[in-house]
Amino acid sequence: MKYALFGNVKDVNIPFERDDVAPDIVFSFGGDGTMLGAIHKYKNYLDTVKFVGINTGRLGFFTDFKIDELDKVISMIKKDEYRVNSYNLLEYTLKSKDYELSGYAVNDIAITNPIHTQIIDVYINEKHFETFRGTGLLISPPTGSTAYNKSLGGSIIDPHIKAIQLTEFAPINNRVIRNLSSPLVLSEKSKIALKFEENENIFISVDGKFLAFNHLTEVNAKLSDTTVKFIEKMDTKFFDKVRRAFISKD
Missing domain, CATH: 3.40.50.10330 (Probable inorganic polyphosphate/atp-NAD kinase; domain 1)
Known part of the structure; x- marks a missing residue:
């Protein structure tokens, strides 16, 4: 050992x-x-x-x-x-015009813009779901549901349930602009894609750590088959x- x-x-x-x-x-x-x-x-x-x-x-x-x-x-x-409990990680890929970066998150990946309103096209399983307008979006597996996700009003999910969650940062809602304005819990096979009209001043963090990535055009995320194992x-x-x-x- x-x-x-x-x-x-x-x-x-x-x-x-x-x-x-x-x-x-x-x-x-x-x-x-x-x-x-x-x-x-x-x-x-x-x-x-x-x-x-x-x-x-x-x-x-x-x-x-x-x-x-x-x-x-x-x-x-x-x-x-x-007892050993195994929990699925979140698998993500960041894309720009010239390159890609893939990795895993235990809690979440957050895409925010502190300077101005983001316009993000949200796709679920390759079908357009909505055009989000607001500060940003957070994608998390169940292990992250009690972290940043909860602070944003997201749902707490038992980590033994295989799912992913999409949660909004400060969505804009008025008579012209409408967002879902609710956390969205998706099944384990679901795939989320976020596509950006503008990519300046975008702040990306993975598990609370800043991730440098210039000229972001797309984020893809899904529940990974890779797990983390805890002795409990x-x-x-x-x-x-x-x-x-x-x-x-x-």
């Missing part, structure tokens, strides 16, 4: 072989942001690597264990007494996490 450490961690004793290049298990110490960083670092090993979230902060959907439970986690791994407690329930995060500490 080979392991790697990620995050702000010192003086931990893990009785496995250390391998920060190609580990079997990655121990992420921090919150959800740290875990996202760990997943992106080891994105080329997602077929084989599992992630363990050790929460050193206040809240985390991806961090199932507290720092004082580290010995318990190690014992669980040794005895093979844990046997009794972990998603909606218990939702309740603790947004409703009650109990």
Whole structure:
């Protein structure tokens, strides 16, 4: 068993072989942001690597264990007494006139324009759905439904459900311009394409990190067959996490 450490961690004793290049298990110490960083670092090993979230902060959907439970986690791994949950990532492709860039998102990809109103033609399964006018759009898999998506009024989706969601930033609605003005949840086989009339001042972020890409003309997104695997407690329930995060500490 080979392991790697990620995050702000010192003086931990893990009785496995250390391998920060190609580990079997990655121990992420921090919150959800740290875990996202760990997943992106080891994105080329997602077929084989599992992630363990050790929460050193206040809240985390991806961090199932507290720092004082580290010995318990190690014992669980040794005895093979844990559950592995696999969640599908979002697969995206950015296009310009001259080149393309593809990648994966755990939480979301956001396309916004802080300077002026965007005009975006939205296609679902290659059929024109609407011409969006507003600040921008966010596409997320279920794992991202409790993140930026929720702040925009999007739906919370159980991550075991295979779906993708399209959520709006500040849509314009008046007697001349109409937008859907609602989160849109699509089935796992659905494909979203966003096409842009203007591509200046567009801000692209993937899992909260700015992505430099000039002269964007199109974004394609779908639910990927690639998954990220988390080691979790046997009794972990998603909606218990939702309740603790947004409703009650109990």
